[in-house]
């Protein structure tokens with residue numbers, strides 16, 4: 086029982102229908118996170134990272150019809166098929182969310198104290214007085230100076246970094262077991278990014294929560310995550326422990342990503358070493374490997390059928406590329 | 417904050433001064449010789465000599481600037497002169513009538529606010545569903561029906577057919593309901609759209625996603641998150657509507673035989689009783705300016721972002 090992952094996603098597929106379009110931003114992805122663990126999800130913009138984490142918890146914008154299949158289990162409880170009213174009870178209580186842009190994530194005309202305290206009222210059944218006290222504790226916990234004064238302020242009176250700390254305080258207020266942080270540092274000043282990341286990592290460890298950290302930044306992955314899922318075009322290309330995947334990436338896409346990180350010894354003015362080409366659109370399901378048009382290892386067979394995510398030569402690392410995996414067999 | 421208020425007050429004073437010039441000029445440049453009119457009203461034959469005497473008596477022979485200064489000086493002290501027609505003190509008449517019109521506008525403003533909030537929320541809660549369509553339909557109907565027709569309908573329905581409410585007169589709250597409703601229809605219709613559209617816009621803001629992620633339900637999000645965001649816009653729109661109610665009062669007061677400022681103004685115009693017209697115009701314009709001042713202050717109090725700009 087103790088070994089059961091806190092969040093267990095298997096073969097999750099998400100289809101989004103709008104008035105104008107139908108897309109499949111998540112296509113048969115599996116991963117899991119245990120209590121106290123941090124899972125990084127990386128991938129290009131539009132590869133489905135946000136949808137994959139938000140859609141099963143009912144956090145899609147209005148005007149989009151979300152169709153889910155597969156399985157998402159939170160503490161053993163299946164979320165797919167659960168009525169919205171039940172999922173609402175989990176939001177904030179079992180799962181806390183942190184968003185990319187702290188500038189717009191807070192309500193501009195409500196005091197910060199209220200925005201935090203209402204979480205404690207809602208999820209911990211506190212009186213408004215007890216909740217205010219709890220808000221004060223939380224603001225201290227996320228390392229804000231002069232906490233009592235901050236609670237009386239409005240969001241626009243704080244800097245981006247402080248606002249993100251407030252967002253984190255809100256996410257922690259319901260004492261969730263899982264934190265989902267969607268690019269929590271992308272919108273911040275470079276100098277603040279490291280502080281916020283350290284704070285997140287620190288509270289995650291101290292409160293022994295599970296965390297899903299969505300990011301573009303391999304530096305963030307290396308510094309904070311235990312495991313990593315690399316997404317490409319709605320699918321998982323590679324996943325495994327961070328120390329293994331970053332040190333010896335196997336999937337051509339992961340290699341491309343890591344290769345694209347600027348290095349200290351790079352001469353100034355060196356051309357960006359990203360993968361050539363652009364990712365496919367997610368309108369129609371892709372028949373073969375989604376990376377085939379951009380992949381330097383591609384063989385004709387790559388276009389035939391979707392490569393399954395299977396164990397590579399290291400049993401902890403899963404890779405969706407038969408060419409790489411057979412190389413292992415050959416070796 | 418203090419800076420903002422003092423700036424706004426100065427602004428309002430300038431506007432008031434301009435309003436007084438406009439009132440005075442309008443009335444002075446109106447056609448017709450007042451002295452002749454007064455002479456006739458007094459039952460005398462308007463011989464040139466008598467007319468001259470009247471002119472002197474009411475100060476018409478003085479230079480325009482002097483007349484303006486005299487009039488303004490008196491007006492500031494609350495003395496609007498003597499009605500040409502009745503010989504009564506205009507200020508005494510007005511005091512009573514301002515109370516009547518005040519009750520009319522205050523009641524209508526409250527009703528318009530309540531109805532528009534209810535309709536707007538209904539629409540925002542079930543966007544594009546039946547309640548929204550009904551709310552939109554009512555708004556369209558309310559905004560496109562002329563007020564005198566609304567009044568006639570109200571009288572027909574509530575007084576004539578069901579005999580629930582008196583169709584005219586100003587005695588007690590029961591007699592206030594129909595005039596209130598009549599005036600409230602148009603602003604309620606306009607404001608309900610302000611509420612509906614404002615709420616919908618607020619509901620697409622990114623902070624609503626945060627609110628949802630906190631586990632708040634739709635009702636809580638609408639009331640706690642979206643409503644405070646539309647309060648400043650709503651107050652602004654309400655202020656405009658309340659200002660416009662002075663114009664509606666001119667139509668509605670006579671319809672219900674209310675002796676308010678609107679009714680007074682209308683009678684003044686009809687009999688070219690310029691002292692009355694001038695006084696009523698000045699009162700209306702002052703009301704407009706004061707309402708705007710209150711709106712600005714209220715917006716300042718409800719929107720922390722604006723408050724910050726001025727602190």
Ligand SMILES: Nc1ncnc2c1ncn2[C@@H]1O[C@H](COP(=O)(O)OP(=O)(O)OP(=O)(O)O)[C@@H](O)[C@H]1O
Pocket residue numbers: 101103108110128129130131132133134135136137146149367
């Ligand atoms: N509200 C929506 N309506 C329609 N399609 C959507 C919507 N949100 C996302 N999508 C589709 O889902 C795809 C994946 O979006 P998602 O936001 O999950 O990407 P992401 O990996 O989080 O990208 P980013 O790094 O830019 O945040 C998008 O390319 C888009 O086609």
Ligand code: SF4
Pocket residue numbers: 336337338374375376377378380381382383384387392405406407408409
């Ligand atoms: S399956 Fe083929 S195209 Fe896809 S990553 Fe592997 S080699 Fe490249």
Ligand SMILES: [Mg+2]
Pocket residue numbers: 134135136267
């Ligand atoms: Mg995203």
